[in-house]
Amino acid sequence: MGRSPSSEENNLKKGPWTPEEDQKLTDYIQKHGHGSWRALPKLAGLKRCGKSCRLRWTNYLRPDIKRGKFSNEEENTILHLHSILGNKWSAIAAHLPGRTDNEIKNYWNTHLKKRLIQMGIDPMTHQPKTDLFSCLPQLIALANLKELLEQTQLAHNLQYFNLLRQPLAIAENNPDLATALNAINQEPDPYFSNNSLQVGQERVEMSDFFSVENAAVAIGGGGSQPLQQQVPFDQEDVVQSQMGLINDKSSSSTWNLLPPLMDSSASNNTNSHENSSTGGVSYGGEGASSLNWPDFIFEESFLDDNLSEIR
DNA sequence: AAGTATGTCAACCGCCATCTT
DNA sequence: TAAGATGGCGGTTGACATACT
DSSP states (O other): OOOOOOTTTTTOOOSSOOHHHHHHHHHHHHHHOOOOTTTHHHHHTOOSOHHHHHHHIIIIIOTTOOOSOOOHHHHHHHHHHHHHHOSOHHHHHTTSTTOOHHHHHHHIIIIIHHHHHHTTBOTTTOSBOOOHHHHHHHHHHHHHHHHHHHHHTHHHHHHHHHHHHSHHHHHHTOHHHHHHHHHHHHSOOSSEETTEEEETTEEEEGGGOSSHHHHHHHTTOSSSSOHHHHTTOOHHHHHHHHTTSOOOTTSSOOOOOSOOOOOOHHHHHHTHHHHHHTTTOOOSGGGOOOSSOOGGGGSHHHHHHHHHHHO
């Protein structure tokens, strides 16, 4: 293990390759193959480390390297594979004949990544970015609620609420439950008694509340709305919203996880050739303003990830 | 025309996995 | 089995080109 001695330690050359060096390296490899990269520089008459030679050959001098602009198909392949593989540039390069991992990595960092960011898509997850700032009030409210739950054992007390809301009718037909209820009611409870509930330092009368939602407001949901309406308790609703299946602003979920959809009627005319060449998928730049989300958002992997969470 | 900002990409660095002894 | 050697990978840097003021 351990790293090999640096170039400076061995008085080896660094920096850009000269045409003469390129020629020496190419000539040697074409004659003898690269063999051991460590031994190669000496045999080829180069004052470079083996690693530098390997890099120069694999990324630049190799005869099968395709140079020039990436095609739309290549871009789409990179985007698709990156959504599956992440920053596995060599694995992605394996699917793009003639392209090197370094080239793909550079292209990703200088073009594709920026484009996704502009589209409001997280370049790492390939999913629409959540806007933390717009969610801040809800997040703070949730944090407050969590703290209160821990402090007052509210969760424990909510069980009493639920029992008190429904039990008698059920218990009539269920002797075991009736017995259990009796047992519970005989135990003095520090938080709930005499139809009132201890919430932090305050005692709240049960008659003020008929639902858990109202209780949530009372303990500092932070707004005029019931907390249930401020946070996406319905996970499926959120996922559907993420996938663009719900565009109804009156939906109970107020977390808008998608960046605003844009009207593409104008750009459709000017970029129809690009879209047609990419199977209707437009990844950004001038083609980014599509009314619909790019197809890769709806790919199986994306859907599976999200749907599995709510299963 | 000159200076500055920004973009691009070849090359390097350091880490890790695998191979060899 | 341990330790060194080697190749490969991903992140980062810095020189150069281009755009902007």
